[in-house]
Amino acid sequence: MILKSVRSRFSGLFVIAMALLSNMSAFDAYAQSDSHADRWSQWQAKTHLVISAGRANFPRIAAWMLNAVNDQFPDAEFSGEILFTGSGYGIELKNLQRGMAQVAIPTPSATPYMSYHGVGVFEQANPNVRGLFRIGQRDPITFAVPAEWGVNSVEELIKRKIPLKIATGHQDDDDTTGFLFEEVMKAYGVSLAEMRSWGAKIEPMRGPARRCEACSRERWIRSFTKPL
């Protein structure tokens, strides 16, 4: 009886998985079809606002904003969309710079600073960046190690060349947490390469951001069902 129930549940899961796969495949075919651009454009009103909004709370903020902006327009004259990039860091402002979006929601306050000045994770300055408003959120960096190591400071961690396995952000051109970790260690006098040479492992906490370098909007949409 139990086996029968389990088998039935697995069969159900299999059907759902197959349905999803075939649906994704159909969506992918649709996204690549000639009619796709036309159909997509039917959703776009005279004024269309794209918000690059990362993950977690960011898309919620974007949805509130789109709703509020929509109320300022006559019926059916406004449309909007939100890009779920999975980031919330540099990629949001890079989407702005590349014309993929008109509004970005990044964290922390240092990210738009870096974009404006073309420093840190940004190679090019974007002097057109303007802040619309700030949503206050108290957030300190936490740097923590096991107490059993008896380490009292970052200097001691480096001096003892502890082969730590640390969870932080990606070392790429997007993730400002991973970038900050590298810069902080550099300011303490050690590079990530040196740390790795003594056995340290630097592990990203989550997957990398969705990105679509120099691509069209249609290719961006396709990227959600198929690797670029």
Added chain:
Amino acid sequence: MLAGKVDSIFHEATVIANPLWKRLNEQKPMRVLSIRQDVIDVMAKFGFRKYDKIIAKGSYPGVIDDVVTIDYSDFFQIDDRLQSMAGSGFRPDAPPDQSKSQARNRRRTCW
């Protein structure tokens, strides 16, 4: 960290206020490290600054001494001056048009 894949952390968000932090510290006591002031000062060139509050000793598990760290606060709504709402008449600083909103709400509220 709870799964034992990593042993240390350098991360944004209020990690130490998360209930999982308490659970982790019950399993494996942690120590939160301060970041030296001169290192924080170097980060200013990237727009980072000192967290404006000292995390007091004993306030959270693993905070064995007062902790000084880097600020990673705030979400920002950022707009591209050249593109956003160009020609649409939209002004982010303008007060909402209440009459229009109310008219729309009268027509559309259906729950």
